[in-house]
Amino acid sequence: MYDFSFHRQLVNWYKKVCRVLPWRENSDPYRIWLSEIMLQQTQVSTVIEYFNRFIKSYPNIEALNQANEEDVFKLWEGLGYYSRARNLLRCAKTIVEEYNGIFPKDLQKLKKLPGIGPYTAGAIMSIAYNEPVPAVDGNVMRVISRYRMLEINISDTKNRSVFEEEVMALMGGAPREFNQALMELGATICTPKQPKCLDCPVKEGCKAFKNGTAEQYPVKLKKIQKKVVKMAIIILEHQERIMIVKRPNTGLMANLWGFPSVPYTDELPEFTVNQHMKDEFDLEVIIRELEEGPKHIFTHLIWEMQLVKCSLKNTKDTIKPIEFPEIQWVRREQLKEYAFPTAFRKLFSML
């Protein structure tokens, strides 16, 4: 059954209230793509400045294709989910080399590109190319769950198709405006807590509103328990330079810079730290001072950071970058030139 009023009310509302955002200046697929990648699990207000800086450095796909990864990471610093930045470059390379610099207007081809999944592919198809394709994100699942009072678990990936079919059943036209309107509604009116139902343009047809149970949706069963990890952060200083290491190319905060770090389970980190520095870097250190650092909360774990300030035992050991190219010794004022995740940047004032 086609619900004409839903489409009309929603799109009219969107045209009135839609926010002025830098990636809405035009429909350039490059800008739409970049904004959608940045917006994955990230708030609009956070993305705006990152987006503007990025576009200034790399205004088009050809410019990005010639960038080096280190510079891209620096622009991404603090935004999180850093694999997005690496996939961004890989994707740019593919677009230039295999698609002549033009994003394919093809859902299946888009989905195969690095960093582009079902949501982002749908967003590019609809927002950049105005093609009638669903773009189902967390906002859309919440809006649709409430509108239809769907009792299905949005954490279950196999239910994605249910929402995609519901979206297509409601999409009467203007896919570019319609998909953005759905998300805008979820972000501003149909919010997770205390939704502003009285201001909603589609409240007449909303089952959950009629039932007075909007806040009970969407159904979400999965819950994750955060593990607490005691992390020794090793601040090794020699001749006014601090040792930093490039993190491995997989895992947490891959390829970003950090201080040598090692989890420990003892009451105190000394033993683990000495062993770690010997095993990983063949360095013997003298521990000068312990200082309790801040907690840092990730999606699935919590770091309780303990700063371990050290100096070298043998000064002839000072620098062995030949065997360990991922090590740098830098002055305090140089630290900001490297791309650090927020967990480490928090510590700069404690050094």
Next chain:
DNA sequence: AACTCGGGGCG
């Protein structure tokens, strides 16, 4: 299907 991957905002 379950797990991994950041950080900020909010009540």
Next chain:
DNA sequence: CGCCCAGAGTT
């Protein structure tokens, strides 16, 4: 402090 978010990749 717990929950939420314009999700995707890996296993």
